[in-house]
Amino acid sequence: MTAPLTLAQMANEVLTTADGAAKAALSRRHAAAWFAARKQDPCAIEIGTANPPLHPARPEKPELLNPRDVPKRKPGSEAGRIALLHAVAHIELNAVDLHWDIIARFSHVALPMGFFDDWVKAADEESKHFGLMCDCLESLGSYYGALPAHRGMWQAAEDTVEDLMGRLAVVPMVLEARGLDVTPGMIKIFRQAKLTQAVEALEVIYAEEVSHVAYGSKWFYFLCGRDNLDPKEVFHSLVRTYFRSTLKPPFNEEKRADAGIPPDFYWPLADQIKPIAGV
Ligand SMILES: [Fe+2]
Numbered sequence: 001m002t003a004p005l006t007l008a009q010m011a012n013e014v015l016t017t018a019d020g021a022a023k024a025a026l027s028r029r030h031a032a033a034w035f036a037a038r039k040q041d042p043c044a045i046e047i048g049t050a051n052p053p054l055h056p057a058r059p060e061k062p063e064l065l066n067p068r069d070v071p072k073r074k075p076g077s078e079a080g081r082i083a084l085l086h087a088v089a090h091i092e093l094n095a096v097d098l099h100w101d102i103i104a105r106f107s108h109v110a111l112p113m114g115f116f117d118d119w120v121k122a123a124d125e126e127s128k129h130f131g132l133m134c135d136c137l138e139s140l141g142s143y144y145g146a147l148p149a150h151r152g153m154w155q156a157a158e159d160t161v162e163d164l165m166g167r168l169a170v171v172p173m174v175l176e177a178r179g180l181d182v183t184p185g186m187i188k189i190f191r192q193a194k195l196t197q198a199v200e201a202l203e204v205i206y207a208e209e210v211s212h213v214a215y216g217s218k219w220f221y222f223l224c225g226r227d228n229l230d231p232k233e234v235f236h237s238l239v240r241t242y243f244r245s246t247l248k249p250p251f252n253e254e255k256r257a258d259a260g261i262p263p264d265f266y267w268p269l270a271d272q273i274k275p276i277a278g279v
């Protein structure tokens, strides 16, 4: 009988699966197996350790371009809406890998089981989000891979391969928090175009992304507390070290607050001065 996979091995399997649909399906299967086992016996699946690839396997298409070379399309056109959904599908597929990567990459760090539960759940949801975006693309006569996509998305993972706090600061607390800022505007675009399927899919994504940002801030605070560090100071220093840009307002202050990120975390890193309340 072959030994059951450890969680880190499951993560590695997802990371080394190239096809998008196959990666998302395997991710969902492993997440279901993890939660089913956890229900029976909290320690039924070992965390284990893994040696994840620096870059996850990816499908042959889409072609990956530098951000400045990705053609910009007007969101008011059909082609623009397809490009927007394609860009979100690409973000979701990257997010599947990002959440499994944090599990595999930092499996050797002593952490409560809840840390792994949270990222398995987030990875499962990203896999669902990728499927929702693929379905929307198909109903508009397109598919994931039909357009070029952004190459830079894995940079944050690569820059923080040895720094769990840096990873939490930059991936969930900066990049995924940015998703909370921009998703309402996207929902508006699809609502105006009367594309109900896309509106509903983006509303699912918007609701579930709050918890991914919250997992990030929760474990960031946990690690700061364990080492007696000031979370705000450490956050500013890590984002300045690993994030290659300033943060762009307007911020979704309400959803960021829901996710445990107060304004004095992000405003000092913004490319604008915080407006004075009431002015
Ligand atoms: Fe997502």
Ligand SMILES: [Fe+2]
Pocket (backbone or CB within 6 Å): 095, 122, 126, 176, 209, 212
């Ligand atoms: Fe997410």
